[in-house]
Amino acid sequence: MRVRCSQGIQVQEYHGNFCKRIPTDIDLAAIDCDKTLMVTLKHDDKLQDGSECAFQCALLYTTVYGQRRIRVTNLSLPCTNNLSNLFRLADLDSQFVCFLKQAASEIPSNPPLVIQDQVTNFCINILLSYRKFCATVSSSGQLILPEALKLLPLYTLALIKSTGLKPDGRIDDRSFWINYVSSVSTPLAIPLVHPRMFAIHDLDSQEAIGSHVPPALPLSSESVHDNGVYLLENGQDVSIYIGNSVNPDILQKLFGVSSVAEIPTQYVLEQYDNPLSKKLNDVVNEIRRQRCSFLRLKLCKKGDPSGMLFFSYLVEDKVPAGACKYRSRFKARKVGVLLDTCFWDQQLTLIYLLKASWPLCNVRIPMPAPVRTALPLGG
Template identity: 40%
Template sequence: AGSSLPIGLVNLAPLATNTGGDVRHYPAFRYEVDREQVLSDVRWIVSRPQGLEALMRVRCSAGLSVIDYSGSYCRRTPVDVDLPCVDCDKNIFVRLRYDDTLQESEECCVQAAALYTSPDGTRRIRVHTLSLPCTSVLGNVFRGADLEINVKHRLVETCQMLPVKPPAQIKEHITSRCVDTLYAYRKFCATNSSSGQLILPEALKLLPLYTLALNKAMGLRMEPEIDERVAWMHDCLSLNVDSSMDTVYGQLMRVDDVLLESDSAAADGAVPDVPRKPSPLSLSSEGIDATGIYLFANGRDLLCYVGKRADPSLVHDLFGTDDPDTLCGNGPRLWTLMEFDSVHSKQFTSIVLHTRTERCKHMRLRLLRHGSREETLRFFDSLIEDRSTAGMSYVEYLCHVHRQIQNKFV
């Protein structure tokens, strides 16, 4: 049946979720700029490793049981997960529950088995089995905790609650889960420490940072349009762990220092075509220098920020102009990467391509200039360790979490 009403991602995303498909959102689409990303996305979707007509079941030892699954799938029975299409980008998140006491002298096992059809028509089965030691010492549990899985769990919870709860309640829930975790460690594993000191388990010492980052995630902000929020939710439900971490806490790199190293190498007669990978920086404005050129990757966009006092000769080598304002105009420029006849340009292109290849995503390149409104909305609001309209700074959040933990002891 036809309809004269517009169809948005709210209507289309469930179809992709139930069939193992993908949602690709291109806001403010412009053919001359977005063409490369669309072609790259289509090329990757049809060529990546994948299986069809898959059926998955997760089983575990006595004393454990499966609560639920999260991801892109269709569930027709209580115990099996139907996957019309499963690929290397998808992730199925499984939550387990203790049903009985586990014996400390034994190990518990979790097994995931998937029956699927390969692209060449062969019916195959793949089985993964994980065996873990049981312990009654809570300190051992914290010592073996996986930070990235904890962050992924919080991200999945956020996506599941977002359609039914306001962002303020979700943020409060995320923070309370972090507080409960650190309170348990403080109460049962660090009883000899001073009550005025915030004690963090070694394996989860960055849990408050990632919890703050999740509080400031795009899906919980007020600015995104509904289609952008729905696309974010769909992606986060099925992203693998590495991509989820990139979405929550993006990667900031200073590239001008790396590029200028080639000038020193040129004096020695050897200029590498592929520069060293820039070291990641913390997402704080304290590390932003007005003379620098930075790349920020979050899995969706690749932001290139040019400082107000960046080296003019380097700017000309990279962008073909001495004044990046002419490229940006009054806002961000969805910029098509161009390689000019200079060593710096070739090395910059190499860094951009490597960043995209690492994430198996094209990521549109946005050029931001100093002083623009979009500079604040897109670049500096991504520096989650700073205070912004999205929430408190990292230092303030640590103090807030510490107060919440102390209140539980009262």
């Protein structure tokens, strides 16, 4: 596969799972519509405002029937010297995939803490550039974020706390994470670090969004109660967490047992003759339909390793040790620095340090539900 660009832009680097024998081409053993490759472009000449930049991706491949074919994808985009247009039309999902793949490519050669700083600085520089060059109002106590990238700080924090960037993570988990991220598709990138969590025990009282899927909960331990049953999906697995004080009637409806101890660890989801069980099966089936592969089902209980694994996905929790670590690194900055993000009552709370000598400003802004856009490769 080769990517070509018009004058003024050139390919700097490829990111993904491939073999590179010559500088201009990459070799792939196989590829499908669920895989994504990232190409870093270098701007090496002056571009005229309003002119067009052209890009071409050519893939020479052999079909399963032994036919040799070439698939060519062309793209032409207008150039602009207006930064406001760039921020207004920014694609959050694609932007975050770049963060994710760049972080994965740096893991073999840099410590996790160094990569955490790099990812954080990427986010900081984007927000600082918008505040400096695009914002019309810039008071010291006001947090200003581009509309298209409002959730970027939250996803950046989730990436910092992800499996691949944990300093104390297992090497096997990190190796798998690197390999998976290198080719992960755009729709699966955000769920990998910021999963969706739903309350299952009160599905009867919830209104589904779209088809069968209820509203998502904040990824915080404050959303998880001991008398509830919760489902969490990250694009790879579906984890069902069961509290110790769940109503026996709910357990009977969902799992066919009267106590948590009776539920086997190797659990196979069944549908019982009641509305709650039917809705749970509908939710799981709909989530599996939305994803590229058949998601595995895991059962998590409080007090055992599976329960600890479930809570490790709650990236919006404030970890005292981690928070101090992040805060000490950021205080040295003299420009706007993102310290922490968390959800409270459907709002995104951002602690924003404008200068090292200025007081912290805790600002709340309403956050709409994010819109997911699937960008498949191929067809």
